[in-house]
Amino acid sequence: MGKSRIEALYEQVRAIAPTSGEAPPSGLVEVVPGIRVLALRTPTLPPAAHTNVYLVGPEKGPVAVVDPGSPYPDQQAILDTVLGEIPISRVLLTHHHGDHVGGAAELATKWNVPIAAHPLTAKRLAGRVAITELLDDGVDVNGAVCVHTPGHAEGHLVFEVGEVAIAGDMVAGIGTILIDPDEGDMTQYLASLERMRSRNQRVLLPAHGPAIREGEAKLTEYLAHRRMREQRVVDALAGAPKTIAQLVEIAYSDTPRFLWGLAERSLLAHLAKLVGDGAARSLDGGLWSR
Numbered sequence: 001m002g003k004s005r006i007e008a009l010y011e012q013v014r015a016i017a018p019t020s021g022e023a024p025p026s027g028l029v030e031v032v033p034g035i036r037v038l039a040l041r042t043p044t045l046p047p048a049a050h051t052n053v054y055l056v057g058p059e060k061g062p063v064a065v066v067d068p069g070s071p072y073p074d075q076q077a078i079l080d081t082v083l084g085e086i087p088i089s090r091v092l093l094t095h096h097h098g099d100h101v102g103g104a105a106e107l108a109t110k111w112n113v114p115i116a117a118h119p120l121t122a123k124r125l126a127g128r129v130a131i132t133e134l135l136d137d138g139v140d141v142n143g144a145v146c147v148h149t150p151g152h153a154e155g156h157l158v159f160e161v162g163e164v165a166i167a168g169d170m171v172a173g174i175g176t177i178l179i180d181p182d183e184g185d186m187t188q189y190l191a192s193l194e195r196m197r198s199r200n201q202r203v204l205l206p207a208h209g210p211a212i213r214e215g216e217a218k219l220t221e222y223l224a225h226r227r228m229r230e231q232r233v234v235d236a237l238a239g240a241p242k243t244i245a246q247l248v249e250i251a252y253s254d255t256p257r258f259l260w261g262l263a264e265r266s267l268l269a270h271l272a273k274l275v276g277d278g279a280a281r282s283l284d285g286g287l288w289s290r
Contacts, residue, residue, distance in 0.1 A: 005182065009261045024050050024210075028082050031211050032164050032203060034058065034143070038082060040070040044099040045262075048175045048208035051099045053079060054166050056142050056159070061087040064142035066159060066166055067094055067207060071102035079103065080110065089142060090133065093117040094168025095153035096124035100207060105129050116141060118148065120155030124183075149196065151189025152177055158196065165201040171218055173209020178262055179269040186226070186273040193223050233270045234290070237280055241287035244268070 024039035031037050034057065039050040051070065057063035065088050070076055090113050091104050105128075108115045114132040122131035135141060135157060137148040144159040144166070152169045159166040169177055170192065179186050197219040204212040204219075212218045229251070236242065236250035244264055251270075252263040271288060274280035281289050 005265075009265070012261065024052075028055070031205060032161075035161060035164065035166070035205065037205070037211075038079060040068075040075040040079060040103075041072060042069045042075075042099040042102060043071070044069075044208060045175060045178070048172065051207050052205070052209075054205060055082075055086065055088075056092075056144050056161060056166070057089070059086075062089040062142075064088070064090050064092050064144065065107065066092045067100040067168065068103040068107045069098070069100040069207075071098070076103045076106055079107065083107075083111065088113055091115045092135075092141065092144070092157075092159060093121055093129075093131075094158070094166070094207065095156040096121045097153065097169070100168070101125065101129050108132075118146075118155035118157050120150075121153070121157075122155070124153075124155065147196070147199070149192035150185065151187075151192045152179060152184050154183070154185070154188075156192070158201075160199070160201065163200060163202040165196065165199075165204050165215065167196075167201075167204045167206050167212075169207055170196060171204055171206050171212065171222055173206045173212055175208055177222075178266060180265045181268045181272055182265075184269060186269040187276060190223065190226060190273075193219055193226075197223070229266075230270050230274070233267060233274065234279060237274075237288060237290045241283050241289040243286055244288070247271075247288060 028036050028038050036055045038053045042051040053068050054066040055063040063086055088111055091108050093101055104115055116133035116135050117131045119134050135146045139146045144161050147158040147160055149156045149158045149170055179189050201215045204215040232251040236247045248260050248264050248267055255263050271280050283289055
């Protein structure tokens with residue numbers, strides 16, 4: 001199977017974009033009681049270079065392993081060493097993207113445990129990763145409550161443990177979150193951020209970067225940023241009809257040019273939302289207008 005459009009763009013950005021100079025904690029670290037994190041190198045989007053693997057459960061196990069995303073044997077070996085002394089019950093996936101599932105099948109086979117995810121994630125991974133347990137909104141698994149948060153990906157799940165949320169790619173401790181219209185939906189993403197904020201999740205544990213201790217403030221910041229960007233798109237639509245390239249140049253003028261390929265995908269997600277809101281129109285010839 002060939003690379004998707006977004007995977008090709010990720011490769012282009014990785015080839016030229018710097019990663020963060022701040023190294024993640026090495027080894028297994030407790031972030032809150034009952035949840036430990038291990039950052040493993042993955043082919044993710046800079047400035048991030050790692051995906052956080054979370055172990056949920058008591059110190060002596062059994063634990064659920066969330067998002068073992070590294071496809072690299074040396075990184076998988078690090079996780080295997082950690083788990084050599086901790087029994088595991090299952091693998092949990094927040095969503096289907098490669099930097100979250102890259103080591104899931106190998107891990108599940110090695111330890112003979114199921115892989116659990118939302119049905120829509122299972123559909124996306126069909127033929128690549130076998131999902132053997134289906135999870136949906138409200139299900140309690142290993143003491144973590146599943147919250148369906150579509151937007152970044154249609155089957156995205158957040159795992160709540162009390163007032164702590166393993167947030168996957170809803171927010172990031174480093175970098176940003178891309179909403180790609182082929183796999184995500186801006187209207188759903190904003191609604192999911194609002195839902196998370198309403199649930200009083202005080203600590204957010206993202207897939208990339210450090211724990212976010214002021215969860216409500218971060219969710220408010222994310223909502224404000226998306227609304228700011230939407231307004232820039234609306235403003236760019238004023239006047240004569242414009243192409244996608246012209247809209248990117250205006251609405252993302254504050255974004256480095258080497259990221260404009262990804263910005264175009266985000267722009268299309270905003271435009272899809274605006275069309276649904278009656279605030280944008282697609283015209284003949286690849287032009288867009290209010």
